[in-house]
Amino acid sequence: MTAPATARRTVRVDLGDRSYDILIGPGLIPAAGREIASRLKGRKIAVITDAHVAPLYLDDFMAALKAEGIEAVSLVLPAGEKTKSFEHLISVCDSVLAARIERNDAVVALGGGVIGDLTGFAAGIARRGSRFIQVPTSLLAQVDSSVGGKTGINSSHGKNLIGVFHQPDLVLADTDVLDTLSPREFRAGYAEVAKYGLIDKPDFFAWLEKNWRAVFAGGEARIEAIATSCQAKADVVAADERENGQRALLNLGHTFGHALEAATHYDSARLVHGEGVSIGMVLAHQFSARMNLASPDDGKRVEAHLREVGLPTAMDQIPGGLPPAEVLMDAIAQDKKVKGGKLTFILTRGVGQSFVADDVPQSEVVAFLKEKLPK
Amino acid sequence: MTAPATARRTVRVDLGDRSYDILIGPGLIPAAGREIASRLKGRKIAVITDAHVAPLYLDDFMAALKAEGIEAVSLVLPAGEKTKSFEHLISVCDSVLAARIERNDAVVALGGGVIGDLTGFAAGIARRGSRFIQVPTSLLAQVDSSVGGKTGINSSHGKNLIGVFHQPDLVLADTDVLDTLSPREFRAGYAEVAKYGLIDKPDFFAWLEKNWRAVFAGGEARIEAIATSCQAKADVVAADERENGQRALLNLGHTFGHALEAATHYDSARLVHGEGVSIGMVLAHQFSARMNLASPDDGKRVEAHLREVGLPTAMDQIPGGLPPAEVLMDAIAQDKKVKGGKLTFILTRGVGQSFVADDVPQSEVVAFLKEKLPK
Numbered sequence: 001m002t003a004p005a006t007a008r009r010t011v012r013v014d015l016g017d018r019s020y021d022i023l024i025g026p027g028l029i030p031a032a033g034r035e036i037a038s039r040l041k042g043r044k045i046a047v048i049t050d051a052h053v054a055p056l057y058l059d060d061f062m063a064a065l066k067a068e069g070i071e072a073v074s075l076v077l078p079a080g081e082k083t084k085s086f087e088h089l090i091s092v093c094d095s096v097l098a099a100r101i102e103r104n105d106a107v108v109a110l111g112g113g114v115i116g117d118l119t120g121f122a123a124g125i126a127r128r129g130s131r132f133i134q135v136p137t138s139l140l141a142q143v144d145s146s147v148g149g150k151t152g153i154n155s156s157h158g159k160n161l162i163g164v165f166h167q168p169d170l171v172l173a174d175t176d177v178l179d180t181l182s183p184r185e186f187r188a189g190y191a192e193v194a195k196y197g198l199i200d201k202p203d204f205f206a207w208l209e210k211n212w213r214a215v216f217a218g219g220e221a222r223i224e225a226i227a228t229s230c231q232a233k234a235d236v237v238a239a240d241e242r243e244n245g246q247r248a249l250l251n252l253g254h255t256f257g258h259a260l261e262a263a264t265h266y267d268s269a270r271l272v273h274g275e276g277v278s279i280g281m282v283l284a285h286q287f288s289a290r291m292n293l294a295s296p297d298d299g300k301r302v303e304a305h306l307r308e309v310g311l312p313t314a315m316d317q318i319p320g321g322l323p324p325a326e327v328l329m330d331a332i333a334q335d336k337k338v339k340g341g342k343l344t345f346i347l348t349r350g351v352g353q354s355f356v357a358d359d360v361p362q363s364e365v366v367a368f369l370k371e372k373l374p375k
Numbered sequence: 376m377t378a379p380a381t382a383r384r385t386v387r388v389d390l391g392d393r394s395y396d397i398l399i400g401p402g403l404i405p406a407a408g409r410e411i412a413s414r415l416k417g418r419k420i421a422v423i424t425d426a427h428v429a430p431l432y433l434d435d436f437m438a439a440l441k442a443e444g445i446e447a448v449s450l451v452l453p454a455g456e457k458t459k460s461f462e463h464l465i466s467v468c469d470s471v472l473a474a475r476i477e478r479n480d481a482v483v484a485l486g487g488g489v490i491g492d493l494t495g496f497a498a499g500i501a502r503r504g505s506r507f508i509q510v511p512t513s514l515l516a517q518v519d520s521s522v523g524g525k526t527g528i529n530s531s532h533g534k535n536l537i538g539v540f541h542q543p544d545l546v547l548a549d550t551d552v553l554d555t556l557s558p559r560e561f562r563a564g565y566a567e568v569a570k571y572g573l574i575d576k577p578d579f580f581a582w583l584e585k586n587w588r589a590v591f592a593g594g595e596a597r598i599e600a601i602a603t604s605c606q607a608k609a610d611v612v613a614a615d616e617r618e619n620g621q622r623a624l625l626n627l628g629h630t631f632g633h634a635l636e637a638a639t640h641y642d643s644a645r646l647v648h649g650e651g652v653s654i655g656m657v658l659a660h661q662f663s664a665r666m667n668l669a670s671p672d673d674g675k676r677v678e679a680h681l682r683e684v685g686l687p688t689a690m691d692q693i694p695g696g697l698p699p700a701e702v703l704m705d706a707i708a709q710d711k712k713v714k715g716g717k718l719t720f721i722l723t724r725g726v727g728q729s730f731v732a733d734d735v736p737q738s739e740v741v742a743f744l745k746e747k748l749p750k
Contacts, residue, residue, distance in 0.1 A: 097532040157472040163503045
């Protein structure tokens, strides 16, 4: 049933008395009961998942808990971004309280980023903070949203505007589940993997350029890439848990990316988050070159790698057309604060040399977007 | 307009980078604009209040903000415990986001405990944590709920089961507003003042026995009593912010009190929170005597003082009858965890000598309640 421990990696997220382990490797869903039972004082769990993930993994997961004498209830929510709403937050809270989950028990998110963000938020507010375990089932969730404690739901005023920082007590990243992802979903998660190289790990980016096929194929290279990504995010989060400074580096590619997601109305048929980040990272490198901060060759290198793995790298690859530069700029301004015509942006001096720039002229961004938008 | 600074007291709540000041004294609502403007980087505020408080203080408060160039919006909610619901939480969050309250701006709770708990929760989750200012308008809120960072709403499963710990950035306790409280409301808040003496400040309790008339009348003695209470709570909270240990002492009288509130269906015509605490504190002293922990004389002394100020001190003073001891015990068990027939309870060895007992036999509590319930 369970994989040999040698294939497994552990990343420690160091946050004082909120520190926790991320276990990464094959067979972690079948082994979940044992891993949880050995760490949890309580014997009760509420499992939150969605209609996409439940048919694939819920039975196995519940059986794994039962085998260790853990009493569990489950709640299956609709799949998709719309589930990150107050309506579903209320139903998760209600399930958790109805199951009488108390201090030593736990709430589990079994799913991708949507389920993780929603469930983490519910765990953060039920009894003013309950134990929380993440079992991320997408590559994106394994390398990004399940690390760092950001939880939340969307509001009519914008995405993720309501939530809390609530660190999990344990993350079980079962790499076997990634085999059931569509190539497009896997690639979208890979954009975030590449991001960690581009932020401050040029060696990791070079390693990915050589080894990306093995990462896509599975096995040791994939585990290595996920562990490196989790460690990279864990290091940033440990240094700046509440995003007062350097944590902003994790937004490399996200300012342009979020604007493109908003411009395509979060229609996943047109653009998913990781694809927006891929295009956004290329744009961030190109914009940095335009500002004479980086060589244009770095942008070309980033673009070549992301294109090679099959990710979109330019705005003209988004089906259905885009609004004009000024409208994209408005979307950026809604995401980031504009002070006196200046923006905070993640720019770069080259591969692995990103930095937080807080004085980017809005007019330069608009001019750049006009150049890059499909004519 | 504003009172001389000499009449004002400041209590510092020492919580590292979440430390804050509680200003206590007359004229703080008219002076609110100045006090806030000197501490807040932003210039935008969302004020949340209720239909009971708004006609009394909202205009003055908004004018005080405007005079200092602070842009403010307000939201008036229905008064009463039912407002602590997801429905109103959603509307507060929506107001805060619609007003584009950002990191350096603030959300203000202008009201009693209900408005404070609800607004603090909304501030704790809007943008994953916004600045929060408490302007408590009841004695109970000034000495209890506005200190310590507990926020929340009620659920069908129980009171305060959904919420976060979110410390305010500033508390303005304007003692002038207490003159508009009904004597019953003032007395109910006074029960919590007396509680701080009974927990671990025998000298303060003795001072109250001598000076309670001056506290009720207003002026220096009232300010002194409020400042001592806030300092007492601040000390406990600083030592144990998330209630892992000694913070439980603040629940003296609350285990019995909550059971009585539940038994009277939170009907404020029959029993308000502070009255439940008053009876609960007397019961806690009597029960401690029954367990041979304290002298019966201490219980008599506590009862005499609370009766003298006009608070109820025995269950037979609650109009409308009470359920049998077993039903009250069930309500206690819902509030507190029962392990192997044993309860955690705040007991006492005498006035100012309370302690956390975690092995109180349930059977003893039931027998005691049977004795004390009206026949």
